[in-house]
Amino acid sequence: MSQATESDVREDGVIESVSGPVVTATDLDARMNDVVYVGHEGLMGEVIEIEGNITTIQVYEETSDVSPGEPVEGTGAPLSVDLGPGMLDAIYDGVQRPLDVLEEKMGSPYLDRGVDAPGIDLEKTWEFEPEVDEGDVVETGDIVGTVPETPSIDHKVMVPPGSEGGEVVSIESGEFTVEETVVELDSGEEIQMRQEWPVRQQRPAEEKQTPTTPLISGQRILDGLFPIAKGGTAAIPGPFGSGKTVTQHQLAKYADADIVVYVGCGERGNEMTEVIEDFPELEDPTTGNTLMDRTCLIANTSNMPVAARESCVYTGITIAEYFRDMGYDVALMADSTSRWAEAMREISSRLEEMPGEEGYPAYLAARLSEFYERAGYFQNVNGTEGSVSVIGAVSPPGGDFSEPVTQNTLRIVKTFWALDADLAERRHFPAINWNESYSLYRDQLDPWFVENVEDDWPEQRQWAIDVLDEEAELQEIVQLVGKDALPEDQQLTLEVARYLREAWLQQNGFHPVDTYCPPEKTYLLLGAIRAYNDAAFEALDAGVPVEEITDIDAAPRINRIGVQEDYDEFVDELVDDIESELQEMY
């Protein structure tokens, strides 16, 4: 997190009362949302209410043993993050303290209190390469140089927001720390690689545009049926065990974003450990470098202080916006936004605010929409284009989607991936229910798929949707009378739908090949099923009994397409085999 400068310090106060993460202080001169240090141990907190002489503070650390009478020190600055090279490959807690540095400073695997650390390494030097020359005029947001931050990403050094701009009088390449001046302007302003930004405030941008490029996820059901755009928003609600986190991890691994910001908000410690251990060893399918080279992790696990959980999504999205400003496509995964909402509820109830629905504060909907609204495809201040896509997991109590967090989220997001406990129980993964889910980006993304994959992408997709719809209707009848009572053509439709489900929608995230499916393969696989469908119905029309059609030897091989590395050949051969086998029957 950003370190406040000494000159800002205002009048200090004294603790009046302590109740869990909520502390009140008297005589403290602070503004709303200012960061303060509480007690002898200097626990970090944020001002959330001011009433008369009493200031209410939410504390980001455990408050055991803190007592009234201890001092509270103001910093005069709102909760901000440090932005600059060094954020990729990092793992932070909810207030941007690097967890590896904390481990070292605390000398223990447990998170101690009152230890602070800057969000980016202040000592490390980076190789700065100028992008502008002396004499050039620069404005706020302009890119003045680059730093090779990781093998995948060149960090762009920008003129910080709020700068007056001016003519560059001094700039040179070389090794600098993030605090050393790399550019001097004629106004006397000095520009460093590091800048700060208050997390609760959106970073400025020129204009928000309509997104037209899909965020390719490598997951067949998502790319094929419910695509999300670069700059789009999606929600993944589902009961526990339905695979929210696995889906989020798959997206973090395979989405074709330049940068991934993964926010583990109030979830399991071991899940974050898994990411920390796995990502450095996994290959980014776009660049071939390790995934960690494009990833920034924020881990505020369920047992870490609740107030820091409230702030972690803001820390995440601010970092995402910063990379967006450089012209990158950023994907932010927040797992889970329900825990964030619960943190709001917990703080709100300690403040004894009047509760809204199910005890959540009345401002829940406003906070959620504010957050998702920070996503989008933007034209940046410096003229580049960048995007922030936000994918939020939602954990509805009891899997009931009518609860406030799910409902308020659905009012904002345009993609809805509904996870289904039933599918998860039969190990159909990803357990995304194709009847309930939707994507409102479909139409605006179709031109991209037509241009980059195949002309009949939208048409073929519609075919798949129709078959699945028909299956859903037929299943209701089957439940009553059994499959054999259906007419032959409907039995065949069920068989085709079964392949759609088992071979196309289902995808094995643990299989080295099947885990990532490029859109071309998604298209071909679906094409193979459709070819089987067409050939089978022709055979049926020619009078071949349905049992014989469904019994052909080649058809079950459809289920093996997913795991083929050289799928092109495999599909061609398979379709030939299916067609010839069926044609032999009549």
Added chain:
Amino acid sequence: MKEYQTITEISGPLVFVETDEPVGYDEIVEIETGDGQTRRGQVLESASDHVAIQVFEGTEGIDRNSSVRFLGETMKMPVTEDLLGRVLDGSGQPIDGGPEIVPDERRDIVGEAINPYSREYPEEFIQTGVSAIDGMNTLVRGQKLPIFSASGLPHNDLALQIARQATVPEEEEDGDDDGSEFAVIFGAMGITQEEANEFMADFERTGALERSVVFTNLADDPAVERTITPRLALTTAEYLAFDKGYHVLVILTDMTNYCEALREIGAAREEVPGRRGYPGYMYTDLAQLYERAGRIKGREGSVTQIPILTMPGDDDTHPIPDLTGYITEGQIMMDRDLHSEGIEPPVNVLPSLSRLMDDGIGEGLTREDHADVSDQMYAAYAEGEDLRDLVNIVGREALSERDNRFLDFADRFEAEFVDQGSDADLSIDETLDIGWDLLSMLPKEELNRIDEDLIEEYYEEQEAEEVAAD
């Protein structure tokens, strides 16, 4: 240490005291009643002129004149290796008549969060000898895997069976004693004396007691005390695991009673309630218990948790199982129907789950075919289960041969794979072999979750033909 006789209000488990000196949040308090008894409590809220205290042992007998002493420290658990073999009450006092405990150290019971960066991802397979767990919902060291049960189901038997049989097969084979021993911490919250006796008898019968520490808060012990019992147990577990190198299995039963106690305190404090009257911070509170399971880089031991909870009304959407499921790494679900069919243990594998399974199994860990076999059995059993509903309506004759095979599979799966009795201790090889035995009833091409090479190696061809010939 300052003493006050300024109690202003007593309400349920809460006592409010006027103070003139600041008192730390969470600090421990002793209250002496008129008849000389001492009660312990903890500061729940601290303001400059008064504090709210939650009394662990009940407020009965406390009056305005009782004296209140603030001890100036938070709740601590005295820890030492000598705790092994001891039986303590719900607040950590020995009740087995043994010698006084001389602690090595006194640890804060709230515990600090493990830095996610310092954790080591759990992936060491624990063989419990129970096929429904080993084969389908594998437990690994450092996992938290609760048993979701309901009143009248034999969850205690299953927990005991796991505690008795749990081994790490690799280490056994190597005979490589790396100095890590196995220990069991048993934390009972609000269970009946009878249930407690059952556990104790089993511990004594199998000799497990000498490597166990037992904390018992019984049904007639003060409810508020239940909020500290699991913390004492986990503090002890962490000490044994991360300081002394033990592999600790923590069994906490019954978490439902724990949550009821939380609700009671919340209600007494007139807090805004969350779902069904449980406090809004219950998720955080439970997470602070469950997340104390795990492994730490560079430390020998591990803490594995098996919390048990009984679902009110068999309802897994009730806040207690619901919030637990969102925190723990899966769940083992007990099923009333299976129980009444006499299947032992009555584990319904479909809603059960182990999230850490995928990394703990496979070649070199269990067996190369484990993941595929388990996946295929899930799919096949789910299909068989679905068909059962249909059979009730249309009868077996109306179903295709394929469907009938799946129905048979589901029946045999329950009878041969899940039902093994509480004494059977099956190795993972035996478990998987039973799996193949069952899967071989299905035609090869239906095994679409299994790698072709594995089918070649394990599929029992002949038997399949026999079944087909039936």
